[in-house]
Amino acid sequence: xxxxxxxxxxxxxxxxxxxxxxxxxxxxxxxxxxxxxxxxxxxxxxxxxxxxxxxxxxxxxxxxxxxxxxxxxxxxxxxxxxxxxxxxxxxxxxxxxxxxxxxxxxxxxxxxxxxxxxxxxxxxxxxxxxxxxxxxxxxxxxxxxxxxxxxxxxxxxxxxxxxxxxxxxxxxxxxxxxxxxxxxxxxxxxxxxxxxxxxxxxxxxxxxxxxxxxxxxxxxxxxxxxxxxxxxxxxxxxxxxxxxxxxxxxxxxxxxxxxxxxxxxxxxxxxxxxxxxxxxx
Ligand code: AMP
Ligand code: ZN
Ligand code: FE
Ligand code: FE
Numbered sequence: 001x002x003x004x005x006x007x008x009x010x011x012x013x014x015x016x017x018x019x020x021x022x023x024x025x026x027x028x029x030x031x032x033x034x035x036x037x038x039x040x041x042x043x044x045x046x047x048x049x050x051x052x053x054x055x056x057x058x059x060x061x062x063x064x065x066x067x068x069x070x071x072x073x074x075x076x077x078x079x080x081x082x083x084x085x086x087x088x089x090x091x092x093x094x095x096x097x098x099x100x101x102x103x104x105x106x107x108x109x110x111x112x113x114x115x116x117x118x119x120x121x122x123x124x125x126x127x128x129x130x131x132x133x134x135x136x137x138x139x140x141x142x143x144x145x146x147x148x149x150x151x152x153x154x155x156x157x158x159x160x161x162x163x164x165x166x167x168x169x170x171x172x173x174x175x176x177x178x179x180x181x182x183x184x185x186x187x188x189x190x191x192x193x194x195x196x197x198x199x200x201x202x203x204x205x206x207x208x209x210x211x212x213x214x215x216x217x218x219x220x221x222x223x224x225x226x227x228x229x230x231x232x233x234x235x236x237x238x239x240x241x242x243x244x245x246x247x248x249x250x251x252x253x254x255x256x257x258x259x260x261x262x263x264x265x266x267x268x269x270x271x272x273x274x275x276x277x278x279x280x281x
Contacts, residue, residue: 002261004033004058005075005188005216005244007251009125010042011062012133014249017042021049021057023249027256031056031266031278033077033244037129038064038093040081047279057279058266062188063178064093066168067203070196071158072187074174075216078273079183086181089169094129096167101130107162108135108155114144132156133251148251158195171203175210182275186214186242191226198226201233208237213272218243218259240265
């Protein structure tokens with residue numbers, strides 16, 4: 001079983017990279033990709049755990065991108081984590097996420113929602129990529145809501161008045177940067193519904209022309225219609241099809257291995273990659 005999309009405490013997951021790899025072994029996964037938002041900070045710890053636990057680790061990143069007001073997530077597998085342009089893009093996104101988190105919390109506090117910048121900061125592990133789930137965690141810890149889901153439903157959704165955007169590269173440029181860094185680019189959950197709707201076929205085509213390698217088709221945000229549509233699109237554009245859980249530990253209901261990718265597809269990703277190596281036990 002292969003699961004190519006998970007998050008650890010290096011971004012907004014609730015398990016450390018080592019614990020996540022342990023959970024992957026327990027769940028019976030043969031291979032897992034660690035794809036934290038805009039960072040490679042969890043890779044080394046996950047690699048050590050993978051060797052110990054007998055799980056194959058695919059180092060990855062979920063790169064935040066935006067086209068106008070539309071948010072697009074791009075999975076990058078096996079890029080060189082030291083590639084200067086990639087490093088600079090990720091750092092810029094993380095810094096902007098930092099400022100943005102404070103601005104969201106200030107707007108919420110000004111509206112008498114019981115949350116402070118300090119409480120939210122305390123939920124972010126040193127060096128981790130901050131995100132809205134950390135605001136949710138502060139609200140859970142304060143007993144204001146019972147789960148991240150509730151915080152998102154009430155205050156943190158894409159259409160919330162407290163929502164603030166952050167810097168993110170254009171998706172076509174992100175594909176180019178990932179490729180330059182030797183990585184393999186796969187668009188994440190393109191039919192996830194956000195405030196600006198789903199990612200249109202035209203944008204996927206544009207990204208394909210820039211070197212996109214695949215589409216994450218099998219994902220809990222995709223209904224059967226979306227899956228059928230994206231399968232046809234991938235076929236027409238000659239793109240790989242992946243499936244993944246988008247596991248966030250206890251932070252989301254997604255279970256490891258709830259959607260999977262076939263071994264031939266992982267082999268194709270590995271063959272195209274030139275930036276870093278799959279970690280084998
Ligand atoms: P951000 O990266 O700060 O824009 O926050 C988006 C992150 O929040 C994504 O990684 C989602 O997985 C997570 N997220 C979105 N909706 C929910 C929800 N209802 N419950 C928990 N996490 C969520
Ligand atoms: Zn996340
Ligand atoms: Fe995502
Ligand atoms: Fe994700």
